Amino acid sequence: MKRVLVTGAAGFLGSHLCDRFIKEGFYVIGMDNLITGNMENIEHLMALENFEFYHHDVSNYVHVPGNLDYILHFASPASPIDYLKIPIQTLKVGSLGTHNLLGLARAKSARMLIASTSEVYGDPLIHPQTEEYYGNVNPVGPRGVYDEAKRFQEAITMAYHTFHGLETRIVRIFNTYGPRMRLNDGRVLPAFIGQALRGEDLTVFGDGSQTRSFCYVDDQVEGIYRLLMSDYPHPVNIGNPDEITISQFAEEIIKLTGTDQKVIYKPLPKDDPMQRQPNITKAKEILGWEPKVDRKEGLKITYDYFKSLPEEKLYKKEHKDFSKYNK
Template sequence: MVRSGFQRAVVTGGAGFLGSHLCEQLVSRGTEVLCLDNFVTGSSRNVRECATDSRFRLVECDVTRPLPVTGDVDLVVHLASPASPKDYQRLPIETMLVGGQGCMQALELATEKEARFLLASTSEVYGDPLEHPQRESYWGNVNPIGPRSVYDEAKRYAEALTCAYRRERGTRAGIARIFNSYGPRMQPDDGRMVPTFVCQALRGKPLTVAGSGRQTRSVCYASDTVRGLLALADSGCEGPLNIGNPQEYSVLYLAETIRDLAGGTAPIEFVAGAADDPRRRCPDITAAEEQLGWQPEIGMHEGLLHTLHWFAELLGVDTASDRVRLPSSRA
């Protein structure tokens, strides 16, 4: 077990997809974790393994209000936010508030406790990028009033607010720009690419590819993303730093790969593309490699197989069947 330099951490959105994996890793490193979530998109099921550990505590609360935290804290991680287009377009005002007011509450707590603060930002701050691959110095190409803007601009505001607290209050803050991450505990119906393709493939339904399918994405397995977040938290780096996998694939290739790994033969169906959907998305992770010594370790095929296995169990698909032959899950 890797020992953590943090004694007690607060994780907002800790019952979400990435938040739950982060909480698990912190607890396994010996850190006491206070997980804050309102369960709008997260679930207590995601942290049920942590719940048996005395070092873990789950509190249901609205993080846009003063946080119910007493005692010493030396790490605050702000992950709370709807993260899929389906969720943040369903909850536009809530998304803006948690990116703004929620981030401020987390920063206030970190500043008061003199704790390290880590903001989980996103590659969406680059919008539909005109620079490729995307470096942290790129300012982005974002539509501030489009359907994706509530998420994009909430995260851009959170980055600006974090930098303001760092300059004016001396908050020890770091910013991670997370690229497409995937793995166990994603919601089957959240509308994001990987869980959508995985569930369609396992159910034998056509895989729906938006637009031409030539748009590209880079996908990073959850354990690699969390390792990057912890490496940034452990360091004194301010960022922003890109945390993602620099291997770039077309959306059509990813759909076909997931279908093939699931052993299916369902057709690909092309549907209308989403407004402001980025045409290319791939991180330059040179800064993370140099400053953190971090890079992804899980290859795409390995990560997708573990993800397929997890979803097969969730959906009740017989993994022993001829159609689905998958390895044991690595959550």
């Protein structure tokens, strides 16, 4: 039985990846420090013989007994609310955490895939974004802690590949959505649905002309799995090129939820990207991958998930003490 380590296993994408590898017959080792992850996302796996979980921060030394065939590094805050609260930990998990896991991969002769992001492109000057684009990133702006952590993560991963001959893969993830997202994590889709369910007006930052491209989680996981199993070591965009403005998206959510809220506008946060659309030519040609789930179908599944949550979760505000993670 092949063995895979998934960091960030209790998070949104990490938990779906654990499900996929269980389905494929792997022995899955999940690891998460639970800063932003939630054990509820993987509780259905805990009784399985081919799943085990480590409560651990990968920014510290990482040890896993036994052999490993694959490592997927998905341990990182991914929403602006999170990485603005824990900027030091965000930088550490992208640098120290990645270094620790690359060392583990080398020791175990494992193939390692890192979760990079479309944020490496910053506020892009080309559209759509290809993997050859170097980006337009402000390293000292509020989003720099996340953007530069991911850019360093790519650089050290490629250094291990070229210098040590380590088998590595780099996925650049564009906006992904689906069940198990956190309602109050600040990302646009759960924010809109949460506001609609609470009967609040939907908040659009800026004039709403900025664009995003939303990929359903099952499509994203399929692309990641194919990339891991490929022989391609360079970055690959995995996302849905079906682009929409934030204002149009707000109207879609209002229609989906059957509510009659207004859309209100607030100032655009500093360095918020104006355009986000992946060029997925490489994914199509190298992986034979493209998204299958259209936005209407994916949004319905996601809305039904949020609607099924207990009411207290809909109104719950997070009050975690993040001080120890910012040292």
